[in-house]
Amino acid sequence: MNDAEPTLPVAVPSTALFTDQYELTMLQAALRAGTAHRRSVFEVFTRRLPEGRRYGVVAGTGRVLDAVENFRFEPAMLDFLREQRVVDAPTLDWLAGFRFGGHVRGYREGEVYFPGAPLLQVEGTFAECVLLETVILSVLNHDSAVAAAASRMAVAAAGRPLIEMGARRTHELAAVAASRAAYVGGFDTTSNLAAGFRYGLPTAGTSAHAFTLLHDSERDAFTAQVESLGTGTTLLVDTYDVTEAVRTAVEVAGPRLGAVRIDSGDLLLVAHRVRQQLDELGARDTRIVVTSDLDEYAIASLAAAPVDAYGVGTRLVTGSGHPTCSMVYKLVARAAGDGPDAPLVPVAKKSLGGKLSVPGKKWAARRRGADGTAEAEVVGTGPVPADLTDRLVTAELMRDGRAVAREPLTAARERHIRSRAGLPLSATQLSRGEPVLPTEYR
Amino acid sequence: MNDAEPTLPVAVPSTALFTDQYELTMLQAALRAGTAHRRSVFEVFTRRLPEGRRYGVVAGTGRVLDAVENFRFEPAMLDFLREQRVVDAPTLDWLAGFRFGGHVRGYREGEVYFPGAPLLQVEGTFAECVLLETVILSVLNHDSAVAAAASRMAVAAAGRPLIEMGARRTHELAAVAASRAAYVGGFDTTSNLAAGFRYGLPTAGTSAHAFTLLHDSERDAFTAQVESLGTGTTLLVDTYDVTEAVRTAVEVAGPRLGAVRIDSGDLLLVAHRVRQQLDELGARDTRIVVTSDLDEYAIASLAAAPVDAYGVGTRLVTGSGHPTCSMVYKLVARAAGDGPDAPLVPVAKKSLGGKLSVPGKKWAARRRGADGTAEAEVVGTGPVPADLTDRLVTAELMRDGRAVAREPLTAARERHIRSRAGLPLSATQLSRGEPVLPTEYR
Numbered sequence: 001m002n003d004a005e006p007t008l009p010v011a012v013p014s015t016a017l018f019t020d021q022y023e024l025t026m027l028q029a030a031l032r033a034g035t036a037h038r039r040s041v042f043e044v045f046t047r048r049l050p051e052g053r054r055y056g057v058v059a060g061t062g063r064v065l066d067a068v069e070n071f072r073f074e075p076a077m078l079d080f081l082r083e084q085r086v087v088d089a090p091t092l093d094w095l096a097g098f099r100f101g102g103h104v105r106g107y108r109e110g111e112v113y114f115p116g117a118p119l120l121q122v123e124g125t126f127a128e129c130v131l132l133e134t135v136i137l138s139v140l141n142h143d144s145a146v147a148a149a150a151s152r153m154a155v156a157a158a159g160r161p162l163i164e165m166g167a168r169r170t171h172e173l174a175a176v177a178a179s180r181a182a183y184v185g186g187f188d189t190t191s192n193l194a195a196g197f198r199y200g201l202p203t204a205g206t207s208a209h210a211f212t213l214l215h216d217s218e219r220d221a222f223t224a225q226v227e228s229l230g231t232g233t234t235l236l237v238d239t240y241d242v243t244e245a246v247r248t249a250v251e252v253a254g255p256r257l258g259a260v261r262i263d264s265g266d267l268l269l270v271a272h273r274v275r276q277q278l279d280e281l282g283a284r285d286t287r288i289v290v291t292s293d294l295d296e297y298a299i300a301s302l303a304a305a306p307v308d309a310y311g312v313g314t315r316l317v318t319g320s321g322h323p324t325c326s327m328v329y330k331l332v333a334r335a336a337g338d339g340p341d342a343p344l345v346p347v348a349k350k351s352l353g354g355k356l357s358v359p360g361k362k363w364a365a366r367r368r369g370a371d372g373t374a375e376a377e378v379v380g381t382g383p384v385p386a387d388l389t390d391r392l393v394t395a396e397l398m399r400d401g402r403a404v405a406r407e408p409l410t411a412a413r414e415r416h417i418r419s420r421a422g423l424p425l426s427a428t429q430l431s432r433g434e435p436v437l438p439t440e441y442r
Numbered sequence: 443m444n445d446a447e448p449t450l451p452v453a454v455p456s457t458a459l460f461t462d463q464y465e466l467t468m469l470q471a472a473l474r475a476g477t478a479h480r481r482s483v484f485e486v487f488t489r490r491l492p493e494g495r496r497y498g499v500v501a502g503t504g505r506v507l508d509a510v511e512n513f514r515f516e517p518a519m520l521d522f523l524r525e526q527r528v529v530d531a532p533t534l535d536w537l538a539g540f541r542f543g544g545h546v547r548g549y550r551e552g553e554v555y556f557p558g559a560p561l562l563q564v565e566g567t568f569a570e571c572v573l574l575e576t577v578i579l580s581v582l583n584h585d586s587a588v589a590a591a592a593s594r595m596a597v598a599a600a601g602r603p604l605i606e607m608g609a610r611r612t613h614e615l616a617a618v619a620a621s622r623a624a625y626v627g628g629f630d631t632t633s634n635l636a637a638g639f640r641y642g643l644p645t646a647g648t649s650a651h652a653f654t655l656l657h658d659s660e661r662d663a664f665t666a667q668v669e670s671l672g673t674g675t676t677l678l679v680d681t682y683d684v685t686e687a688v689r690t691a692v693e694v695a696g697p698r699l700g701a702v703r704i705d706s707g708d709l710l711l712v713a714h715r716v717r718q719q720l721d722e723l724g725a726r727d728t729r730i731v732v733t734s735d736l737d738e739y740a741i742a743s744l745a746a747a748p749v750d751a752y753g754v755g756t757r758l759v760t761g762s763g764h765p766t767c768s769m770v771y772k773l774v775a776r777a778a779g780d781g782p783d784a785p786l787v788p789v790a791k792k793s794l795g796g797k798l799s800v801p802g803k804k805w806a807a808r809r810r811g812a813d814g815t816a817e818a819e820v821v822g823t824g825p826v827p828a829d830l831t832d833r834l835v836t837a838e839l840m841r842d843g844r845a846v847a848r849e850p851l852t853a854a855r856e857r858h859i860r861s862r863a864g865l866p867l868s869a870t871q872l873s874r875g876e877p878v879l880p881t882e883y884r
Contacts, residue, residue, distance in 0.1 A: 020609055022647030026648075138613060171620075172460040172576075172580040174584070193522075228474040229470070
């Protein structure tokens, strides 16, 4: 067991080892064969959406740019690869100087997507592109799964605020990325302080049942909370009896109490009762927050309930039944030979068992009808047809190894709202169905 | 947006911000109320196993010990909390000096578990225990979900080696923890280099379809791979035509070729054909590795096939349908008052909507029958009955804030094998059913 830094929970200083071993052994064999420097194009795409989903949401693109720029082999990593004999000495020498110097095009973060489209296109030598496969897929598959769930929940919430609170249900660093992806997909705040620290997301949270149980009475607990956090705070009212708790809450905080939170029971029923009780107590502006195992269906079922905000955990960070996307990273074109001017030739694995890959370096455009509504995702190789040049979805993200498309996270969030709004109305149905746009190949 | 360190993909130097905001606001209110220093006992437990599962597997315990020891608020974190007004100045002062100084007992890593048992018990002041809720649950819920899936796959594989290769299907750091948890649950190697680097796990991997497609012919690709990696390597034989590829592989590498890998098609059928062909070509010791969307059921269905190793990705790192456990962290006892000698009183939220919590500081023991097979998980409060003192499952993990139960990962792996072997035989059925041990409360 490696115990070089036993006290550090995260002892990985760069992204270069978030990599499957075979990327490095392929590199070694290609370096020796003289093929490592062949110009290559890899593409990230999915063969299908998760069953029943109408659209996917690209998320993690900004994290991919960070990951690629920080993909370098530190001395400790090279020592490890040497000691474990993962690759040979010439490969280690090559890795020691490695920085990605190629180009990346693809979908901008927050964009909706459909099967077959080139979500990310990485172009450079085989050597530099093949190394990035694992970390690119890790980021995009995870973040896009969360963003897709978030987007469905945002549709169901129909404008009511959504609080991400799933940190405890997923790996502690996946949780930070999940908060970020949820924000792109339409969530408003997060309980996760690391996400606030790292990405500047707005954070939220006041108290749990433990706080009430710590005190000698619910009244003591509410008094302690209001004295410290002010009357604008959110009091949790379902530790013992909800009706009593709401009465106590308004007695303690007054009618300007910020909110009450309900975390169990029949939320529809309880929310109606609590609203009525709050109104009768004069606390008409006190909001109701609900937070018990919600998903997009539970949120939709509360549309008619007097609920002011939803807190969502488990189902959000696990992609609401689809915790990962099925994005793959495939070589679609490479130089026909070893000369510097060898033309690119399209390549693809032969289809076996439905694993279809379309060869060639692709672009994608979204064809729209007269009213502006999207009609098809058009994916093609070669020159972009004149009628689609202003409909291109793929954009330049990285040039010569440097990101050229960094943006604040709010830009991705707004792009997602616009992008989803441009789809046919059936996109926002929660029921199972086909992708709302067909993919056309040209 | 926070862009203090835009080039660092992981800019979180300690575990203290892997924390929901409400832990800190509860701390603030309790500090002000004078209740923050009440002695408290929190317990991690589940109310149920994932539907149909026969047992759970505790994993992540070692990571929890790291996370708790590294839970400290760095100056940059305190600045963030101050600027965002998450908590007030007295709370910030308290956090600046915080180190957990309490005690932790619980299940050892690799142990099987059942609903209601105190998997982790954290004892100290309310203040120091409440802060740890989120990060402890993140680690245990994630890692235990992966270990449970790994254990089922290991049962299905019946001794054949299992390779973890799911990095691309989950967050890049969750992937490292997933490799670790898979190893605890019975996997043998991982494709994930960061897991090799961080935890010393054995790594594996040779080549992907891209390597074959890079070359002008499959023969060129195989030749390049064998020249660089030796005849003991694993050649991927399903890029074009499997039969032709196997013939070429043995021609290129000779009959001492290490292995061939099949990643698509009807694995049962193809494995039989490939075995026959390899045998006819004299490559009787060449192994067959299969790797296409496997889960425990697919592995079991290949029991009669001539397969020598399984590579598993997506379904492993997503917990085979259950990507998180439902572990919660609840206050179960706290001091009856503020004096230093105030006795502990059991506490629990009132049950609403099935959210049952059993009050009191608990121990757990595994009752066994005459033949040594486990019969029940006994959970109790108060003194341990004499007949169960040598059957205790809960052990001391941390004393006065220092880990006392660190162990190599192999110890957890071996514990899991022993622990599972001590269960009734029905534990290893893959079909849905009830937990194989009932939980008895005393």
